[in-house]
Ligand SMILES: *[C@@H]1O[C@H](CO)[C@@H](O)[C@H](O)[C@H]1NC(C)=O
């Protein structure tokens with residue numbers, strides 16, 4: 216059995232006063248009550264959003280959703296059923312994380328979450344930041360006064376893609392890039408969306424497993440092999456005393472309405488409301504189940520940020536046609552900021568500091 220740690224279990228200590236029948240009072244029994252932070256629903260909250268995008272000039276245009284006429288999507292707060300989440304406080308984050316570094320490793324959904332986190336903090340602490348980019352695909356956002364680094368390492372597959380004489384080879388057994396990840400205090404991985412790309416958006420020509428080269432294979436099978444390679448990398452390379460490892464769960468898209476009981480031709484475009492309640496009609500995603508299985512089987516503790524279901528409920532949260540590229544293009548995969556990734560970061564904050 217691996218030591219898979221399920222985060223989202225916030226433990227409450229309840230001091231129970233036991234009133235004995237023989238007339239003396241005894242204070243006893245610290246009872247632990249579990250609260251699953253990922254089981255809940257979206258509630259309208261007038262105090263939202265948590266920040267103004269105008270304070271974060273560094274945000275990508277595609278996440279700003281400028282020109283979007285409906286504004287209700289900014290107003291939803293995630294409410295777990297069994298407890299309340301802490302309210303995000305940027306200064307508190309920096310104080311608790313002083314001198315440390317956190318790295319997101321993944322695709323543009325990691326970019327989405329990294330931008331959300333940097334803006335959540337920057338908007339409350341505006342004068343002390345510095346952004347740098349390196350040729351290794353790293354972007355670093357430094358809060359200088361606290362020596363806190365929030366780093367993004369763009370990496371769509373986690374395993375390597377290598378240029379070879381026969382073409383670009385996606386190597387499911389190999390993680391050379393891992394040397395860039397070592398030494399951080401927190402690592403947050405994510406990968407899925409690029410596994411689905413075909414045609415011109417597919418950045419490899421062959422898939423390699425062991426000595427075998429394949430022209431193509433079932434993408435979920437390939438993802439599973441790559442995740443096991445990643446899991447082995449973590450088990451072999453992460454010093455758990457120093458580094459806390461998270462996996463950002465699979466971020467759902469809303470390109471096909473049949474998943475939530477609408478016509479298949481319906482997408483995220485024009486969606487103004489979340490799905491109410493805590494169950495997504497379309498059920499879990501196959502990739503999510505694959506990821507859960509792999510993380511459960513690891514020897515090092517890995518925290519799964521189980522954001523799939525709560526994000527599935529936010530069919531209203533995507534840029535849709537407000538990406539800055541004109542209304543002929545719609546994006547039902549990424550998320551508007553402020554928006555859903557802010558909640559991912561509140562859950563991260565709760566898991567790091569309030570667990
Ligand atoms: C993730 O959260 C959903 C919704 O609460 C739940 O159904 C699922 O079992 C959770 N997965 C894990 C691994 O905890």
Ligand SMILES: *[C@@H]1O[C@H](CO)[C@@H](O)[C@H](O)[C@H]1NC(C)=O
Pocket residue numbers: 471472473474479
């Ligand atoms: C939408 O999903 C349904 C059910 O999974 C599927 O039959 C249909 O082909 C999908 N439509 C599109 C446009 O992807």
Ligand SMILES: *[C@@H]1O[C@H](CO)[C@@H](O)[C@H](O)[C@H]1NC(C)=O
Pocket residue numbers: 443508509512
């Ligand atoms: C679990 O881990 C073991 C040892 O690393 C590996 O041999 C096995 O295939 C894994 N099982 C699953 C379901 O991932």
